[in-house]
Amino acid sequence: MFAPVNLLAVFVGTLAFMMIGMFWYSPAGFGNKWAQLNNMSLDMRPAPMDFLGAAIVAFLASWSMAQLIAWVNPFMLAHAMTVGFVAWLGLIAAPRYSQVIWAHQHVTIYLIDVSALLVKTMVLSVLFYFWR
Numbered sequence: 001m002f003a004p005v006n007l008l009a010v011f012v013g014t015l016a017f018m019m020i021g022m023f024w025y026s027p028a029g030f031g032n033k034w035a036q037l038n039n040m041s042l043d044m045r046p047a048p049m050d051f052l053g054a055a056i057v058a059f060l061a062s063w064s065m066a067q068l069i070a071w072v073n074p075f076m077l078a079h080a081m082t083v084g085f086v087a088w089l090g091l092i093a094a095p096r097y098s099q100v101i102w103a104h105q106h107v108t109i110y111l112i113d114v115s116a117l118l119v120k121t122m123v124l125s126v127l128f129y130f131w132r
Contacts, residue, residue: 002067003066003067003070003071005063005066005067005070005128005132006066006128006132009127009128009131009132010059010062010063010066011059012131013061013065013066013123013124013128014055014058014059014062015058016120016123017058017061017062017123017124018054018058020116020119020120020123021054021058021116021120024112024116025116026042030116033108033112034109034112034113037106061120061121062124065087065121065124065125065128066128068083068125069083069125069128069129069132070128074129077126077129077130080125080126080128080129081122081125081126081129084121084122084124084125084126085121085122085125087121088114088117088118088121088122092114092117092118092121093114093117093118096110096113096114097110
């Protein structure tokens with residue numbers, strides 16, 4: 001059974017998730033290095049369906065973190081942040097490292113990607129701690 005969550009907070013989390021990603025992969029963030037390592041150009045423009053896919057991913061991440069925080073019901077901010085960190089470490093950072101091992105992805109690409117997801121996960125855990 002799913003916990004009741006604040007859907008407005010989930011939508012705000014969705015927007016925050018996407019905005020962090022837009023900055024992270026922009027020239028002001030790590031976009032130039034990431035694009036270079038992926039043999040891509042930042043001049044490439046995403047298709048509208050790419051944005052729809054990104055919004056769905058962001059919504060699912062936001063809703064899932066809201067569920068985790070609702071079920072754990074942390075009584076201190078540090079506990080909510082620990083939930084976010086453990087979720088990131090065990091469900092994102094560790095499994096994604098297999099791309100470095102098996103697909104021989106450059107470790108810098110991995111670090112850029114998982115650090116973006118760490119920031120997103122921590123922002124969501126703090127958001128849902130304060131806005132349940």
